[in-house]
Amino acid sequence: MTKPHTTQHDTDIDALRRRLLVATLPHVPFDGWSEAAMRAGAADAGLDMAVAMNAFPGGPLEILELFSIEADRAMLERLERCDLARMRVRDRVAAGVRARLEYLTPYREAVRRGLALLSLPHNTPLAARLLYRTVDAIWYAAGDTSTDYNYYTKRLLLAGVYSATVLFWLNDHSEEQAQTWAFLDRRIDEALRFGGTMGRAAKKVLDLPDRLFVRTPRPGRVHR
Structure with a gap:
């Protein structure tokens, strides 16, 4: 597959967007993911608000989206430094969740504000x-x-595990977030047990003969 061509303009825009994100983040704990935080970030970056809006036409929500994308990117970079091949699959998944939350630790309040906004x-x-x-x-x-x-x-199961772990992590003040990692391990174990049950049930349904899924035509309406 041919890779999409990246122009200098694309690179400049990406750099500008990241620059604005970094400048906006310190204001999010106080102003939330709002236009006020975006405006303050633009000022800190020495940029006009019109330039900021051009970089993020969707406003603060678009900056929040980039924040999540950057967290995913950082998570994958951290995982590349792990010896995943020697891990069990459940441990690889746990490592992924942990890598993302460790990256987000300095921005915990920004995450909290982001979840509140996304819950609308x-x-x-x-x-x-x-x-x-x-x-x-x-x-x-x-x-x-x-x-x-x-x-x-x-x-679906990992979405539940990740969401529950994030909510626990937001209020975890244990040393090196040890309670969060223990919570994560328990949720993954529960998901594996539940997933096995779901998988067996789904397989039974999918193995049923096709004829059982053929709908009987509905009778026509009787006109009096």
Whole structure:
């Protein structure tokens, strides 16, 4: 497959967007993912607000999306330094969740503010898209190659594990977040047990004869 051509303009825009993200992050704990934080970040970066809006036409939500994408990228970079081949699959998945949260630790309040914003009903599609991107990246790094019902089951279960772990992590003040990692291990063990049950049930359904899924035509309406 031919790689898309990257121009100097694309590179400059990406660099500008990252620069604005870095400048905006310190203001998020106080102003949330808002236009005020975005404006303060632009000022700190020595940029006009019009330039910031041109880089992020979607406003603060688009900056939040880039923040999540950057966290995924950093997570994958950290995983590349791990000897994943020698790990069990469940340990690779745990390493992925842990790598992402360790990267996010300095930005914990920004994460909290981001979750609050994404929980609003009109932001549900973005929240789902970002969560899927994260769990898909973790499974990909873990070496998952499934293409059947397991593909969706694994991502659904990991989405639950990751979401629960993030909420626990936000309020964990234990040394080196030891309680979070213990919580993560328990959730993964539970997901594996539940996933095995789901997988067996799905396989039974998929193994049923096709004729059982043929719908009987509905009778036409009787006119009096």
